[in-house]
Amino acid sequence: QQQVKQSPQSLIVQKGGISIINCAYENTAFDYFPWYQQFPGKGPALLIAIRPDVSEKKEGRFTISFNKSAKQFSLHIMDSQPGDSATYFCAANQAGTALIFGKGTTLSVSS
């Protein structure tokens, strides 16, 4: 049973455009929702994270939107740049437990 479903699997965006990646979760006990960026051959790096007491969090060009009733959250990358080309993973967990990852989205930003 996949606890965190991520879409799309791949995404191509033009430079300067908005990249949007969506995730849905099933476990209502989850209380931490991070997004990670991973480059080939490297470990994942935390981009931004949100907790269910807020509906949106913005850090620079990255924004998480969170919909608790729908059990969905999304990552928006504004003004996408070629350097943003990477694989993005959403994740979720309940306090203290291991992060459960979505299947990932490969983002390509064309210049």
Added chain:
Amino acid sequence: GAVVSQHPSWVICKSGTSVKIECRSLDFQATTMFWYRQFPKQSLMLMATSNEGSKATYEQGVEKDKFLINHASLTLSTLTVTSAHPEDSSFYICSARGGKDHGYTFGSGTRLTVV
């Protein structure tokens, strides 16, 4: 910020031998460490969770006798792949939880190739 050092970054070993991967939290004490496995173009799959001084908890389907995890201190966890086979070839990533915000920090990963 919190830093996790993972070594080696890559290793090639012969089938039947054992390989040890180290994961160290450099500037914080890790109350819990996690080991993940990632196949090419796939997601991170949790293998086991370890707490300092206690036995690791393995996920269903992960052979605990094959993937030995030791968490002897609050800053070091090791994963030993015993009697490695080509199908064990993968990218292994550790994660440590701790620091002032109890966040999750990942190591840079270890590419294991068994020939």
